[in-house]
Amino acid sequence: MTVSQPSAVEIGLMSGRAGYVLRANDRGAFTVASPTLYPHMWSWDAGFVALGIATVSVPRALNELRSLLSGQWATGMIPHILFHEPSDYFPGPERWRTQVAAARPAGVLTSGICQPPIHVIALSRILHDARRKGGADQELAEEFVRETFDQWLAWHSYLATARDPYSYGLVEIHHGWESGMDDSPRWDSPYANVHPQPDMPPFVRADLAHVADPSQRPTDAEYARYLWLLEQKVRTRYDDTAYRATGDFVVGDVLVSALLAAASDLLADMGEELGIGGGTAGGVEQSRAIARRFRTGVLRSVDPRTGLARDLDLRTGQWLDVESAAGFAPLVCGGDEALTRRQRDLLLGPRWCGHSRLRWPVMPSVSPASPAFREQTYWRGPQWPVLNWLMAWALNRSGEPEAANQLRLAGLSQLIDCDFAEYYQPVTGETLGSRDQSWTAAIALDFLAARRPAQRRPVRWLTSELPRITPAQRDAHRDAPRDAHQPSAVPHTGHVAGHRPPHGRGPATTPQPQQRPS
Ligand code: 2M8
Numbered sequence: 001m002t003v004s005q006p007s008a009v010e011i012g013l014m015s016g017r018a019g020y021v022l023r024a025n026d027r028g029a030f031t032v033a034s035p036t037l038y039p040h041m042w043s044w045d046a047g048f049v050a051l052g053i054a055t056v057s058v059p060r061a062l063n064e065l066r067s068l069l070s071g072q073w074a075t076g077m078i079p080h081i082l083f084h085e086p087s088d089y090f091p092g093p094e095r096w097r098t099q100v101a102a103a104r105p106a107g108v109l110t111s112g113i114c115q116p117p118i119h120v121i122a123l124s125r126i127l128h129d130a131r132r133k134g135g136a137d138q139e140l141a142e143e144f145v146r147e148t149f150d151q152w153l154a155w156h157s158y159l160a161t162a163r164d165p166y167s168y169g170l171v172e173i174h175h176g177w178e179s180g181m182d183d184s185p186r187w188d189s190p191y192a193n194v195h196p197q198p199d200m201p202p203f204v205r206a207d208l209a210h211v212a213d214p215s216q217r218p219t220d221a222e223y224a225r226y227l228w229l230l231e232q233k234v235r236t237r238y239d240d241t242a243y244r245a246t247g248d249f250v251v252g253d254v255l256v257s258a259l260l261a262a263a264s265d266l267l268a269d270m271g272e273e274l275g276i277g278g279g280t281a282g283g284v285e286q287s288r289a290i291a292r293r294f295r296t297g298v299l300r301s302v303d304p305r306t307g308l309a310r311d312l313d314l315r316t317g318q319w320l321d322v323e324s325a326a327g328f329a330p331l332v333c334g335g336d337e338a339l340t341r342r343q344r345d346l347l348l349g350p351r352w353c354g355h356s357r358l359r360w361p362v363m364p365s366v367s368p369a370s371p372a373f374r375e376q377t378y379w380r381g382p383q384w385p386v387l388n389w390l391m392a393w394a395l396n397r398s399g400e401p402e403a404a405n406q407l408r409l410a411g412l413s414q415l416i417d418c419d420f421a422e423y424y425q426p427v428t429g430e431t432l433g434s435r436d437q438s439w440t441a442a443i444a445l446d447f448l449a450a451r452r453p454a455q456r457r458p459v460r461w462l463t464s465e466l467p468r469i470t471p472a473q474r475d476a477h478r479d480a481p482r483d484a485h486q487p488s489a490v491p492h493t494g495h496v497a498g499h500r501p502p503h504g505r506g507p508a509t510t511p512q513p514q515q516r517p518s
Pocket of ligand 1: 045
């Protein structure tokens with residue numbers, strides 16, 4: 001299917017209406033994710049919202065990120081929700097009970113888990129806009145980067161340490177909500193091991209009251225598991241080590257890892273350009289090291305047969321083979337040009353955006369050719385405009401502007417009715433979930449602004465970065481006894497056998513120091 005440029009009238013209508021939605025969802029210093037279903041500030045939503053707002057107002061976009069940072073925990077974690085005002089949203093602060101956590105921030109109530117690190121990607125986009133505009137906008141944005149550099153670095157470092165204690169190069173998530181793709185089939189297998197216990201406090205869902213059809217939302221059984229994991233986080237006082245020892249859900253997430261790698265490279269770029277982060281703390285170098293480690297982890301997760309990256313269940317050691325959008329994580333972090341080309345073709349081809357049943361050739365959350373695909377069920381097939389934006393961004397950055405533009409034009413066609421829905425039925429094109437969703441309006445603005453991509457900075461894959469494993473280590477690894485908690489699917493970790501992490505969880509290995517690129 002070919003899609004064409006929107007007309008001048010359509011562009012005018014869409015940008016006006018998108019701006020109106022964001023204005024209506026603006027609560028002063030922050031933007032609610034949607035007016036009814038999500039009446040608070042969500043972490044990765046805020047990143048997308050900020051980059052959309054930047055096309056209209058750089059100062060307001062920076063304020064969005066500043067607000068988000070006000071919720072940062074002492075650990076560096078940016079929480080997935082900031083509850084600025086009371087509402088009927090469930091689970092609210094009384095369920096999260098973050099007062100049990102020493103690291104919680106003062107002055108704002110938050111949830112106790114996190115979401116994908118899109119923020120520095122948004123910030124670099126805002127800086128790009130500000131520099132195009134020049135003058136006060138540029139000064140403000142550059143000053144903001146200087147002011148907040150260490151906070152972003154702390155956020156990334158949190159993910160790289162507390163959430164990857166054994167240096168696998170995959171960020172560990174403790175709840176499906178941390179992936180942003182709540183009930184994705186990516187998580188079906190790990191969720192099968194999540195067993196809500198009778199002592200879990202009872203609950204009444206509030207989300208179903210805000211959607212036309214309950215089948216568009218996760219089921220009650222799924223919700224019970226979500227709340228049980230929340231309970232496990234509370235009972236371990238939001239201490240990641242304690243949760244890792246007892247929690248039911250511990251998974252290495254490839255998309256979060258790829259975003260961390262890409263964002264860390266961008267943070268290092270900004271630090272270098274502005275001459276910050278090079279001091280005693282070595283923030284630029286730390287960022288580059290994080291980027292290398294997680295790019296390595298993502299590329300190592302790719303199934304050579306499908307060309308898609310895979311999540312890793314760290315409880316069972318199984319790779320999770322699901323044809324979900326997260327499989328395109330390598331496109332997001334780059335590092336292997338042949339794989340980038342393969343993923344570009346796959347993405348535009350008949351299993352994905354080019355599938356014959358799709359109303360619009362836009363990135364679906366699950367391949368329509370997969371047995372796991374469901375047209376109407378939350379993250380099991382429908383299209384999220386922000387995912388499409390992410391793929392277009394990744395293609396642009398990988399030096400594929402034509403492919404990126406195809407996704408951009410298709411994405412704009414999908415949004416032409418200006419409902420700015422939370423997500424879209426991929427076969428009929430029907431709008432689903434919440435209406436006037438902030439991040440959808442925001443990416444419409446970004447797509448409409450259609451900037452020229454920032455100068456391409458190719459990320460070269462240096463084979464010297466790959467952790468090495470000697471034949472002796474490989475044999476030792478092969479011969480090492482396995483137990484139920486030992487991932488059998490990590491044969492190429494480059495780790496030395498014999499050092500088991502605490503609590504018997506994770507592979508019986510410790511990482512080799514990574515080599516510096518030559
Ligand atoms: C959805 O998640 C929330 C829980 O965090 C929910 O269903 O209540 C997801 O789509 C998530 O990715 C998104 O950030 C959030 C707000 O848009 O809604």
